[in-house]
Amino acid sequence: MMNPKTEYIIRFFFEWRESCFWSGNDAARERFDSPIEPEELPLSESTIKRANELIEWHDKALNWEYPPDPGPWRQEECDRFNQAAKELLSAVRQELGERFEVVDESWEEQEDPDLEAYLRDPKGFKRKA
Template identity: 55%
Template structure:
């Protein structure tokens, strides 16, 4: 069975991580997917929001093109949480949804 809705999963500053990737998804959810429009538990919605807020702390607020403040341990913790969230979203949304992994892991300053 082919999934009805295709979504992209990636992080951008001050945005939720799900984006429509086919006509059916755009018709149902527009381009930037609002979590309230998805059949997700309150717990999962809260985790998505928490991880998005956490992601935004990786931004260098003084000069955004420069590396952010996270060390290797923080990057690893975030990357693990983001990967687990993707797994959980796929499981909770079920076979009507295909979530394409476009996540770019955070890396520390070299």
Template identity: 45%
Template sequence: MGSTYKIRFFFDAGSGTCFWSGNDAARERFGYFIDPYSLPLDITTRQEVLDVITAYDEAFNWDDPGSASPIDPTVEVAINARSDAMLQRVREQLGEAFDVVDERS
């Protein structure tokens, strides 16, 4: 049987989240914007999600958001490494009912 909830994972600077509903079931339960505290994650993982979002927002070039690279490439590599580890924990904790799709580009 397939996953019930599809969750899209990507950063949107200043949004306060990195999780977005990807199907009707997820939208009905969480809305489009998914607050990490609404997901069945342990407190340590929730805090890591918020820390990664904060790191992304702090690294974002708010003076030139439309630039080809709004985040310093070296900092982006570090954020992506942290995000990869965090995303793995999120997937493990959410289980088979959730399909968390990495849509970072």
């Protein structure tokens, strides 16, 4: 149930070459559009900087040469990113206060189970059905 003081609903998830903030209600769409750049939100400079770092970091998880193939991240990097995303979400919720509801719609990054096979033979790699 929404807090009666909540005016804006912001959805939090990472999308390729985009932001991690998305409008979640009409009021947010009218004020910010969607996606929402971190600089558009009333956040501290350090939180804006961190959000932009994570947006850029997340883009490195994709195999840009052929996106259906496994991305380059090992589980350790996935875990570091997932922890950093949780810390960012916590800071954003605290800084935005009760006029904003920040809904976590993110998913945890995981090492692709086919990464080893891909690394052995990137050109001949085929996903297992």
